[in-house]
Amino acid sequence: MTQxxxxxxxxxxxxxxxxxxxxxxGYADPTRRDEFxxxxxxxTALFGLTAEEAEDAARPDDWDGIERLSPQDQADLFEAxxxxxxxxxxxxxxxxxxxxxxxxxxxxxxxxxxxxxxxxPEPAEEKSDWGSGLAAEAARFRxx
Numbered sequence: 001m002t003q004x005x006x007x008x009x010x011x012x013x014x015x016x017x018x019x020x021x022x023x024x025x026g027y028a029d030p031t032r033r034d035e036f037x038x039x040x041x042x043x044t045a046l047f048g049l050t051a052e053e054a055e056d057a058a059r060p061d062d063w064d065g066i067e068r069l070s071p072q073d074q075a076d077l078f079e080a081x082x083x084x085x086x087x088x089x090x091x092x093x094x095x096x097x098x099x100x101x102x103x104x105x106x107x108x109x110x111x112x113x114x115x116x117x118x119x120x121p122e123p124a125e126e127k128s129d130w131g132s133g134l135a136a137e138a139a140r141f142r143x144x
Contacts, residue, residue, distance in 0.1 A: 005084035013042035049112035057111035067101040
């Protein structure tokens with residue numbers, strides 16, 4: 001069984017920011033973060049880091065620089081580490097340029113924390129008695 005990916009888009013506030021970035025592309029521009037304080041509010045609520053704190057965080061020697069890669073390469077690397085950072089059309093999120101660094105730092109334990117909402121356990125599979133009813137019916141049929 002494959003492990004379910006944690007969807008960034010499902011975390012509180014991310015879908016709203018993604019919609020705002022569709023209407024106003026400046027939201028997704030990391031250089032314009034001072035114009036949109038709600039972005040830092042969501043980052044802090046989710047990862048315990050603002051964009052500036054994430055930028056200033058010390059990196060380990062083996063840091064791969066995921067925040068500097070193309071959005072497609074970032075999405076592929078995040079997926080390999082258990083995070084879906086794509087939209088419904090499987091394109092990297094518009095806000096990925098803003099979320100990539102805090103997410104990478106938090107998921108690798110360098111700075112910040114991962115949101116608990118990301119780790120909702122999958123529902124247990126329900127046991128069905130459908131098969132046992134068929135088995136009993138087959139046994140009755142064979143006796144006839």
